[in-house]
Amino acid sequence: MTTQKPLPSDLEIARQADLWPMAKVAQEAGIPEEDLIPYGRHVAKVDLDVLDKLKDRPQAKMIVVTAVTPTPLGEGKTTTSVGLAQGMAAIGENAMLTLRQPSMGPTFGVKGGAAGGGYSQIVPMETLNLHLTGDFHAITAAHNLLAAMIDAHLFHGNELNLDPQNISWRRVIDMNDRALRSVMVGLGPKEDGVPRQTGFDITAASEIMVIVSLCSGLRNLRERLGRIVVGFTYSGNPVTAKQIGAAGAMTAILKDAIQPNLMQTLEHTPALIHAGPFGNIATGNSSVLADLVGSRVSDYVITEAGFGADMGAERFFNVKCRVSGLTPSAAVLVVTVRALKTHSGRYRIVPGRPLPADMLKENPDDVLAGADNLRKHIEIVKSFGVTPVVAINVFHTDFDSEHAVIEKIAQEAGVRVAKSYHVVRGGAGAKELAQAVVDACGEDSTFTPTYEMNEPLITKIEKVARGVYGADGIELSAQAKKDLKRFEELGYGNLPVVIAKTHLSISSDPSLKGAPTGWTLPVREVRAAVGAGYVYAICGDMRTMPGLGKTPAAKNIDIDENGEIQGLF
Template sequence: MAIDDSLIDDPLNGAGEVAMTIQPQDFGQEPRQPMPDNLKIARGVRLWPIEEIAHRLGVPGEAVEPYGRGIAKLDLSAADAAEEPRARYVVVSAITPTPPGEGKTTTAIGLVQGLQQLGHRASAALRQSSMGPTLGTKGGAAGGGYSQVVPMERINLHLTGDIHAVTAAHNLLSAMVDNHLHHRHACDLDPKNIRWQRVMDINDRALRHIVTGLGPAADGATRQSGFEITAASEVMAVLALATSLADLRRRLGRIRVGYTRAGEPVTADDIGAAGAMTALLKEAIKPNLLQTVEHAPALIHAGPFGNIAHGNSSIVADRIGLHGGDYLVTEAGFGADMGAERFFNIKCRASGMTPDAAVLVATVRALKFHTGRYVVTPGKPLPAEMLTESPEDVRAGAANLVKQIDNLRAHGVTPVVAINAFPSDHPSEHAVIRDIAEAAGVRAAVSTHVRDGGAGALELAQAVADAAEDGSSFHFLYPDEMPLDAKIERIATRLYGAADVAFSPEARRQIDAYQQQGQGHLPVCIAKTHLSLSSDPTLRGAPTGWTLPVREVRLSAGAGFVYALCGDIRTMPGLGRDPAAAHIDIDDNGEITGLF
């Protein structure tokens, strides 16, 4: 199953979805007044001193390392400010999205600002944006409107250089792998069985498949290889899941780069690269502290790919946030069947932290999309007929919302449905979503946080506070001791609605090998399309009776999970016909223009 470049997992927020900017010309209903674009709103914010934001987070001054105006790195000692976490832990997920996304990032930020307006100390923990999607189709990942993190330009272009550090560490290992081949080191690495490519933080389809070592023998061994986007690197997944610098070093050492001619695994430690890789990441493991437009603390750190990795921000950032207030709100990539499932079964396993509440973002447009009656194309306006009042369409697409509510409940967490409101919506359509949520026994709240900031999220904030007070009975979907194939089957049948799983002979062989090597205790990550609960991106709603095809199973030994490839999941996106990069420039005042 080939997947169009425009539908590839974009690691915005590694990190995940387009900023939900509302513009009058994009929607069928006239807004109350014209709304400035994201960049203008962001530049209109008077940044508070980052030390004051750190103080709000409860971080001692000695742990704050200013990094330019409005940004700081936080030393990992900040997590030790209190003996036990004090904040309520809230994860934001969504129903299966339309290609542009449904606004999880803006909802998470708006929720934090709403909680703050209710008098609570709240902070956000979000993934760091990748420049590939920022310069490609989806644009920035700082949120949108009056629910965004600032400074916007810095977040979307380089920030503190963490992604570049991941790129350098990954490519150092690539260089040392090729150096081993060139010098014929004793580990007898098989050049035809190397699983480690190179990475860069730019969309570039021409680098998906390359040949290295062309030229004389002194230029290295000739072999086929390729590039992935940096967010797809296992090093990025390791950075997000590491709990300390020492843990980062251990995980990097376990990364498998390939196999010997005898079939034995070769690791980064075997190559002698893990120590230097850790040194390159010594600063990158420190979370970045910024602020929202309403000066709530925002921890921006790590951006693992949302398909072949867990698609969540870092554990160390969450630990700092949980020590520093009443609520920490984090976001999980894509729908609840993907990002939230991995938050629960991969991230929470690694961190030992468990959520108190969950938010499920739903939009009128997504529910209409799930009727199967409309075609939504990335980068193009929504079909005009999608914007007409139709509570019947909303109800017809409700199966996906009901299923994603069930998917969160499968982990012992009852969600609050956040109705992310657009100007094209109608009250009758919101009423249908409330009815569906009520019938499912969960709270629902309309939120206008993009236009109104925290004031527009007050109803949602109160509903989340009430849900967190109720608490959850969190549990994993499967036990560690369950075999790998059974874990895949559990996710596919319980969360996706599949009737069966079909493993290719190669996938079966790989699973058996990992079980024999003692890796059977690891959690699993299923790499499939994010546009459907199924593995077929054209199937809307909550399809049943289908079979999940698993063609290959790979091990991320450093990150600590096994991932199953279901379909053709590309790890290097391509640029679209009219990429965002073509519209970004510098004006006469030296200001960046064209970011969205």
């Protein structure tokens, strides 16, 4: 077992940081100071004019950090991304980190914040985890403005003949609140509106969140917002935000929100924090604009894709790269001993509860029993023509014999592998990983998406199911067949696809661990996010509004006698 002294809490470590002024962070990052828009002492937005100013600079190499299928607690992709960026600096390389912004729902729920951990964090962590520059609030306001204008349109005569029973645009809030999943609006006297059933999603699940993450600038934002389909008429024709008359006002609300947020790691490595799309139903990636800025000011851009390689990385490759035009040079595949032990099927992990005691005992056979999951994720990354590097995120409960199993699996697959101790050592603990990634980026890349854009939607879905997940095929419900036919007729067939499924299995069944075979992907229904620019297939029961547990993290968050925040993690 790896021995270590107990670490201070993430919040305690973050508060000990010697933070640089943002002007110095920008200077080190290569961002002109005149393009810096300060938001307090230790956060700044980056003016998008910088893209034109630096357009002639060489383009950086793109690295995406993904993972094996995670346990409910996650396997440390964010902290590995931060550690890798710091490790790059430690070996003398110039790197920019781009990450999603945390939602306050998970921060106050079970998972906690998303600033990294230990000595590989984004700081100030309180600022990052507690609404940052207000981008999420702007997205919430823009989303709910459109919802309000839809209901106002119904109330004032419904000129567009919008079917109240066929309105897909709900409301959002950046908080876990199961009581809002299904609500009735317009109750009361006639002047209170048209009664209808609707509901709330978490802000991270808003289509506007994805639009902010995928847009290429203010004008493109305006065009995408106008294309949002909010529902259908009685005759089945789509009704857009442009027709409702809301696109211009939404753009005005979001004008500043599309500018990436510049922060720093504990070791002053620059990080652009921007957007946070929901990983199950959306892209699960940070913004294209952050990647584009990073690609002009650094030699390496390190970004994280949500969940495992079958989820966020697949969408990074098939959706985000197509929008940004950036070609990945390497992928980091994060793995932990506990994840592979989980995929052995011998243990049950419950969020908010300690790991089973037997799981913490030395048992390389358990790791080997779950190894098919790692092998499958290596195969997934390779299927895109991208070089993977297996990163062992080391926990103090691990044993060398268990690491040896992972190293052997990687070596048998012909890929690089490195242990990383970034949580306890910061950048110095990630130097081995950083060097492995630099070496991988030096290899020729043959990046190839899973499907061609001109292929039918059903073909795209089937290619992802078979080629990425390893399914035997797909099974369409009657509703899904109807949806696909309608979207093809409406001209949406040239859009990429996103498959909304569980993140807890490569399959659509969260109970199936490892690398399931002999299964078929059931497609329940298909929806169109036309403004965001993709069609998504619903496979399984997707909750777009999480609920709080019996003992949420919020119960432990407070301020002390000095006004300092306590209890964040």
